[in-house]
Amino acid sequence: SAVISQKPSRDICQRGTSLTIQCQVDSQVTMMFWYRQQPGQSLTLIATANQGSEATYESGFVIDKFPISRPNLTFSTLTVSNMSPEDSSIYLCSAVLLAGGPNEQYFGPGTRLTVT
């Protein structure tokens, strides 16, 4: 198993500002992902965080709005840029363990973002 931590756990931000969310895993991992969960909705995959290269974004998500870094195997950041109230969501990271299958993902507790 793995423990995934996210910082901050929640934040309230003003529109037009940016917030960087950190994700740290305590085990060796292969893949890391970022998801968004809008109020009352299910999870939507934002992107795959690739170590040492640009993230792979899903349809509807772009690097300018959601820049992602993954400087090493166990750490990744997601920045929500130029925020608007529509960005108010829970942002979750997930990871696949080195010894696990690609679809057995461990999730962090999420970062609850409110944009005013």
Next chain:
Amino acid sequence: DAKTTQPTSMDCAEGRAANLPCNHSTISGNEYVYWYRQIHSQGPQYIIHGLKNNETNEMASLIITEDRKSSTLILPHATLRDTAVYYCIVINAGGTSYGKLTFGQGTILTVHP
């Protein structure tokens, strides 16, 4: 990836078995069935997965029909802590879908005392 259909909500009495159905009639031969759950205010938690055979682990059992068009997740002795949203996900083991989970609306399971 194949589309899944789940009931919006289900109730279960504490101590009884909870049987959560999932329809995936368009599943293809190389697609697996995965189950996750999300307890309120937490991230999703992996439960179990299978291809064609029935599977069991310490959390649950997964029954997949012979034609693979539907499956049932069984929590043998539900507790109040099993109250959560349960997601059935069908995903290809490789290719362009590798690792990319698509969450539907899931089933809200409420376990009553």
